[in-house]
Amino acid sequence: MYIEHTDAYQVVYHSNYFKFLWRAREAYVFGGGMATALDNLSFDPSAAGWDHLDVVAIDDCKFAQSAVLGDDLIVRTTLVGIGEGTLAMRQEVVRAADGALMLAATVTVAPTDINGAPAAIPPELRGACASGVGHADPTWLAEAAASMSVEGDESRGDENTAVSASDNNFATATTETAVTLFESELSLGRTRGASDADVLRWFERDRTEAIGGSDALSALKERDGVIVVVSGMDGFRCRPGNIRSGTSGLTVNNRRMAGVRVRSRVEMRRRNIQVAFTQRLFDEDGACVARAEVVCTCLSRDAGRPVKCPDVLLEKFRAMLGGVGG
DSSP: OOGGGBOTTSBBOTTHHHHHHHHHHHHHHHSSTHHHHTTTOOOOTTTTTOOEEEEEEEEEEEEOSOOBTTOOEEEEEEEEEEOSSOEEEEEEEEETTTOOEEEEEEEEEEEEOTTSOBOOOOGGGTTOOTTOOOOOOOTTTTGGGTOSOOTTOSSOOSTTOSOOGGGGTOTTOOEEEEEEOOGGGOTTHHHHOBOHHHHHHHHHHHHHHHHTOHHHHHHHHHHSOEEEEEEEEEEEEEOTTOBOTTEETTEEOOOTTOEEEEEEEEEEETTTTEEEEEEEEEOTTSOEEEEEEEEEEEEETTTOOBOOOOHHHHHHHHHHTTSOOO
């Protein structure tokens, strides 16, 4: 664990875990580890035209503990299913010294070729997964290729959808944060675009704005003895093809200074110990291209135990419920 991976609390910044998962998947799939899960079925993903694994869904994500500077971490990856266009993997980040769980998540990826187009998964691979767990592509995947909206269905917003039609206006959002897609914002470069870790960083910016910015976070820590940490996430969905600069559907013109917007709703849970953020990412055309529910927990700065959200923060959230902030 290096300094670059930690935040102001000297623990691993939450979105960096997803960079660790990304590296592990790359090593697992392209480094030969997947062969064991396929009962040693001969398959070369690079020869099959696979170049990248686009994250399209993250489910059942649990932040169990915080890794700190100096920890050595191991990522365990298990292939749990193969569909016609996606792979599902269960991934766990554990501390090497004692095997303690830091984070666990089920990640669904779509193999793509060097141009970002869907890459074929040979039929013989499906059903060859040693775990014996069945897997079907997300039902929304085909509909989401150009837009994540599900036309004519205002109510759907569960794990079987990318984003419901109502998400495209998200009128009940309480915050809004603009993000300029500078090249440094895009882990995959201007042509390939943003990774899931990038999207989660942008979601975090909007959560920080909702709390009142860095000064408010510092005040909570120093004045109230409270820190706010990410404790869980579910229902992460991202449009296949990633989020790219100058995107209209999946057409890329690499226009610099393109922008996206994050909008969020806030809800207090567990007797005001947890803050749940329902978050959406919109491209310049106003289409929703990613979503997630991120749950944060208020912890005692000194004891590290869950505590109630300070009154000053509760009042801020109550005041925000009336409309969209700037």
